[in-house]
Amino acid sequence: MDPVHDVLIIGGGIAGLSLASELADRRGSGAGIVLAETEPALAHHTSGRSAEQLIPSYGPEPVRELTAVTVAGLLDPRPVPPRPLAWPSRMVLVGTGAGLRAEAVPGMQELSRAALAELCPELACSPPEAVAGGLLDATSVRTDAAALVAWHRDRATAAGARILTGAPMTGAEPDAEGWRATAGGQRIRARQVVVAAGAWADEVAGRFGAAPLGLRPLRRTAALVRLARPLAPDHPMVVAAGSGWYYRRAGDGALVSPSEAVPSEPCDAQPVLEDVEDLVARLNAVTSLGATGIERAWTGLRTEAPDGVPVCGPDPDVPGLLWLAGQSGYGFQTSTAMARAAADLLLDGTVGPWCSRDTADALDPGRFRRGPGHPLPPLP
Template sequence: MTGTLPSSIDVLIVGAGIGGASLAASLAPHRRVLLIEAEAMPGYHATGRSAAFWHETYGGPAIQPLSKASFELLRDPPADFSERGFLSPRAAFNLGRRDEAKVVDEFTAGFAAKGVDIQRMSGAEVARIVPGIRPDWSEAAYEGACSDIDVGALHAAFLRAAKRAGAQLATGVALTSARRTASGWQVQAGTGTVHANVIVNAAGAWADTVAELCGARPLGIRPYRRTVVQLRLGVPVPASLPLVIHVGGSFYFKGESEGRVWLSPHDETPSAPCDAAPEELDVAIAIDRLQQVVDWPIAAVERKWAGLRSFAPDRLPVFGADPHVPGFVWCAGQGGFGIQTSPAIGELLAAELGAPWPRGAIGNLDPAPFSPTRLA
């Protein structure tokens, strides 16, 4: 891949995070593809800051089919894509207080009806697996198939696959203007120009900004700040501690290494597109919420970071052709589930742009609910 812009390509993908990279990997064998990335390295923002896990129920029932269909590639990728899988097994608890029993019951029943391997757990079982949990947190639904995702390796594999198929990557190159012509798009990017038949907007938090530069109507893609901290504890909590995520959406934490956890207050603070940084208040809120759940003493805050997760107004991903601007395609609004759904979204959108229809579980999906026409 190179930082030099070609004079003409079929598909220009704006943004080389997980959305743009997964699309490029599926599309490049069939179309001439150029990825441009405003930062000096791809995946600098949301992709590179994800505390990613594959959690089939994460994002809700509408997202679950995309996550489930993506699982096979994440667990057992083809040998020419990666020599090893990207998942490390880690169970998940969807946790509630005693007064949230009905919420946990409905959560369990709803996803079990969709074929998710999820079971209701007793308070005694929760206490056995999460040492030090306070008695009031007695309601849980257990998912044994949850896994950590090696995000860096997955992102790199998508970029390698795109490169092998002939795609080019230009970093440190921001889209500055795009003019629709009779034959496609005349694009100014960085200090260069390129003619493209199609522009794909995979710009994450900047998706609506890119749309406006291309003369398309913004869809209301809003970025929200999410905070994560790594804590060193004063008790030997195991590295294999399951992902513990509140059914009410106020925290999640998981083991990181012996005596350490990753913790988030599950915050969603509206933000302008930016290089997000953690706020001390959000770190304090995260710690306070954790201490309401478990009686672990905290020895130190070892790391803290923040990233932007971007959502459409209905909180579903947006991928497909813009209904009003020919040759302008969306790949945005992937929220916190963009990593775990990237194989499915990449293949489905590539098929819309000229690649063969995907096989297997991804090929059985209907992309229509995620089309931007619903927001037009």
């Protein structure tokens, strides 16, 4: 008879890996934890394509609460990693008065047009009808996505968790102990299953009999561009209020994104070069950055729940199935907190008390259907 694992996590992006590492740490052992990832490499899809910025003022209220928890955790990780996982890196929102007011949250510092031009000299020439001033988030941090992914992987595997790559989960059926799934040709039995499959989450959960939540994968492109004049090392990330295009320093050049949100099937998304070329033209029209060309462009899928708030909780109908999905453009900035919430549910059946009840309730997939989720059997 195949051994029964405690938990099978499907998906080796930042969501699945953060949970594997959190669970292994909390239980003092990774034994009984198995993670299956389709691709030969971890974080091949959206988690390998982000802008690596964690912005506490960005997103709806539950996201902001989860981001504050994640930022605190990544600035002071235990055990101390070989490379820093996060460091201070300010973000400034720029735009018109009405545009800024619509996105202002408490704690942001208002900047006049003159103060903004001092902070970001390349905006001094911007048309005042496009850039009237700014809102500074001095609590924003940058992360190193590759270092973070490696840290979670190593924390989980050092404690005895199994991470299978090149192992797509293709089938599942209930058995006496929970579930029997097939991943990469192997049969894996587990008491509980976590769907952390990014753009594929609805499809993967469907294999366990769950109804789709209506998650929408949305294409977003980023690119590295060459600049005539490099930005200062402490230059903040600049985000346009309303339209959302952004740029930030990346070596001698800049990382830029038009922040498009184009619906897509779950897939290995590829950039539409015209979108990036349009952005370079727009940046050169409203700033004196002097973008001279595109070095590399890539696209990922931000997968959004119908109400824009991530999902973490037991499926309302299917026993032993936990959703960890719908992270949209907040997957890194909420990763530690989302993993903590999922581990709370798996180990104790309830989230908290480190986050508010409102936020814990906002994550529950039961909000899209009737009533609270199916209780999960507690893990040993």
